[in-house]
Amino acid sequence: MDAPTWQMIEAVFLEALDLEPEERSAFVEARCVERPDVGGEVLAMLDSHVRSELRVERLLGDSPGPDPLDLSGQRIGAWRLERLLGRGGMGEVWLAERDDEFHQKAAVKLVRPGWRAAELVSRFRHERQILARLRHPHIATLLDGGVASDGRPWLAMEYVDGAPINRWCTERHVSLRDRLRLFRKVCEAVQFAHGNLVVHRDLKPANILVTDEGRPVLLDFGIAKMLDPDDTSAALHATRPGERILTPGNAAPEQTRGEPPTTATDVWALGVLLYELLSGEPPFAAEGRSPEETERRVREADPSAPSSRAPAPEVRWIRGDLDAIVATALRKEPERRYGSVDQLSEDVGRWLAGMPVRARPDSLSYRTRKFLSRHRLPVAAGALLLGTLLAFAIVSTRQADRIADERDRAHEERERSEQVLQILVDLFEQANPELHAGGDSLRIADILTMGEDKLAGLEDQPAVQYRLYETFAAIHGARGRYEEARAALRQALAAAERAGLEDAVLTDRHQIARVTRTLEGKDVAAPLFLESLHAFEARYGPTHPDVAAALVDYASSIPDPDEQLALIERSLAIRRNQSPVDSMGLASSLNELGRLRWDRGEPDSARAAMTEALRILTAQLWPDHPAVLTVSLNLAQCASRIGDFEEAERRQLAVLEGRIRVFGDGTSPVAASHQALGIVRASRGDFADAERHLR
Incomplete structure (x- = not known):
């Protein structure tokens, strides 16, 4: 049997399993009307599957114990399974609750028992990989994931009632x-x-x-x-x-x-x-x-x-x-x-x-009808007077001109978006080995170099340049290439200024200040943050979210603790009064407040602020997200300094395990976590284990 035939058999079989047993035969016959050989194989596999299930049921029927396929009450990771929500051909979804430090419900999805073929497991992990990059209020949030004790991969998603x-x-x-x-x-x-x-x-x-x-x-x-x-x-x-x-x-x-x-x-x-x-x-x-x-x-x-x-x-x-x-x-x-x-x-x-x-096809009569539908009462009253009819004709003409201007602006924006997308697609195709047989796929660094070469020829399209330079800056930053990120941000800033994009100019200046802090330290970045703060206040007013972010950045870059505290508390007031609340921004301000309170010798206030930040982040992000690990590390250090080594060890161990999953063993973040955990265990008198981590 050739590979395409087997793939078709497998696909039809999995589709059929999602149906009720009495519907499967008709489905397979209709699905495989042009390939009866495939249909015969699928029906045979379904028959074997049913007989296997019956054998299992007979075996279970002889046992006085609970159904081993009922996972109610069992734990997977930090989650306790409560009840089955649904079951498909190869997966099942359980309502679960996290009842450790954070009480939270989730929908836990895992491969059904017996379905551990390499491709199904890989598809499952593929879904987890996709969900990890999608954080949006209208997309179910990925909360957690891992591999169960029986080898089945699982993921915990926001439970949507x-x-x-x-x-x-x-x-x-x-x-x-x-x-x-x-x-x-x-x-x-x-x-x-x-x-x-x-x-x-x-x-x-x-x-x-x-x-x-x-x-x-x-x-x-x-x-x-x-x-x-x-x-x-x-x-x-x-x-x-x-x-x-x-x-x-x-x-x-x-x-x-x-x-x-x-x-x-x-x-x-x-x-x-x-x-x-x-x-x-x-x-x-x-x-x-x-x-x-x-x-x-x-x-x-x-x-x-x-x-x-x-x-x-x-x-x-x-x-x-x-x-x-x-x-x-x-x-x-x-x-x-x-x-x-x-x-x-x-x-x-x-x-x-x-x-x-x-x-709809554009025409003057169509635009006029739409105008009338938007302004029924004024037009009806105005129709009583000849002079108002003339005024209406003038207004209609202006309205048509305004619509045309709006259409032109939207057309320009669409053209810019399509140009940006096409450049990115061209670059991605260069990196696709399927489109370039016989050659190695390009590295990200190669793609960025090619992209920046393309951008040099777009001087007459600064808005397109701005968007792409910002994209490249974000990629450089994620890869830890901060010099390249700052260079790309400066190019984006210049393009935004040429294009007259005032909001983008302010945002890019603020981002440049952040990268400068990483590269050259707080003293160099502080005046840049102050400039951004004043610019945001002048443009948006004193209670805008961008003002709150700039307050935190400026506070973290100046030496005066009293001024720092005043700035952070002002940022928190803005965050808490937003509607809707920017949870991630609020968590950032709380974490900075906790750090500042700790430096001022107020450990209880510091831990309270950081704990609230961690609660917010844990509800929004997956456990191994860098922001979650950072706040967890801060709390571990607080616990260690006040002598609560049990909590410090628990948090340091969680950070270490998370960093291993994210960065891999042998990396510098993991080495730093081993060292921190070793110090905590030495403080508790566990010198043998401490030595293992400190080696």
Whole structure:
């Protein structure tokens, strides 16, 4: 049997396992109508699987003890499993609670017993890798992860107590406008994922839960695709011949043909979701049809307009603009859809604001109708007087000019974004060994050098230069190349000044000050931070989040402890009064307050501030995040200095284990943690173990 055939057998088998037993045979026959040999193999595997389960059930039936597959009450990492939330063909999700120092609920996902094939385990780790890079209020947060004692990988995600978005809207009789606002929040999350080079590939109501408070949360990145040259598992997770992991009725035409996913794939899925939110039913209902028939309709048939299926009271609002928006998102050719999720969301926003949408052909009569719809009462009153009619004509002309100006600005912004994206894509393709057979893949340093060479030729496009130089500066900084990061930031600053981007100019100057502090020390950075603080206050006022950040940076760079304390307390006041609160910014201010209180000889106040910072960070980030480890280390040092060596040892050990997972054994951060733990254990009289860590 050749590899593609086996891959198709495996893919169909796994899809069938997600169905009820009585539905599997019909599904396999329909799925494999053109490959009966594949269907026969899959049915045989399913039969063997069922017989194996029956044998297990018979064995368990003879045992008076509890079901060994019931994990209720068992611990995985810091989590105690409470009850099963759901089970699929190869994975299961448990409600769990963390009941150690921090009480928190989570959804713990792990591979089902017996499903430890290398590829499934790798896909599971792939999902964890994707979630680790996605921190957004509308994406389920990764809290923790690891490997269970039986060898199964697991991950703990934010537990979302909600309902699928379509059901949530129906049960609460959500208005049309509120449904569209909810949809835009989903778009915001998907665009954020795309900005991090992640395509979801399986957007559907079941993967978008809405909480009682109305917060939509995007779930299940199990088959997401990373468009990243540094994704070392790219070859494994690429779409292969015979393997099509998709949801019929929601999948884009190119997915049904087995083509590689792009951001346009998610634009299609959002179009399907918008169709259902408008009409109450999906455009390509799969009920009563085989998967092949559903996929054929997706590729060949155009669905009726959502207004034709919508509830009668809403038809007049959906017909026209909203129909056109959905039709644009659901074009068969990916290149003819919206160019990004942002563009789709923007058009929905324009409809909500009564503005012309880009999915409709532009014309003076169309713009005039939209103007009338936005200003019904003034125009109706003005129509009584001939002079007002003339004034309306003048206003209409100005309105048309304003819309044209706005369209031109948006067009320029879109062109800049597309240029930035194209340059990055070109660089990533240079690093893709699949596109350059016979050569080694390029290192990140090579890619950055090539990118900076390209930027030198964009002097006439300073806004594009600014965005790319900022991107390269962030990459240099993450790699510890601070001189290169500062050089790139200075280039970004110069480009922002040429482009007239005033906010970007202030931000870049502040970032340069931060890198300067790392390279040259606090004394050199202090006047730069003070300059940034005054500039932020002048532009945004005294209570802006950027002012709070600048206060912390300036306080950390000056020697006067009383002035430091006043600045930090002012920063905290700004953070606590924000709505919504910037949790990460608040944690940063609290950690700095704790450090300052400690230096002033106030250990109880210091530990209280740092403990609050750690609580916030632990709720937002995964346990091994550098920010979590930094605050944990500060608390360990506080405990050690006041003689609480038991707490100091516990925290130092946790930091050491986290650094080993993040940096690997033999690295300087791990060596520093070994030394710190050795000192604590020596203080407790455990000299033998202390020597082992201090060697």
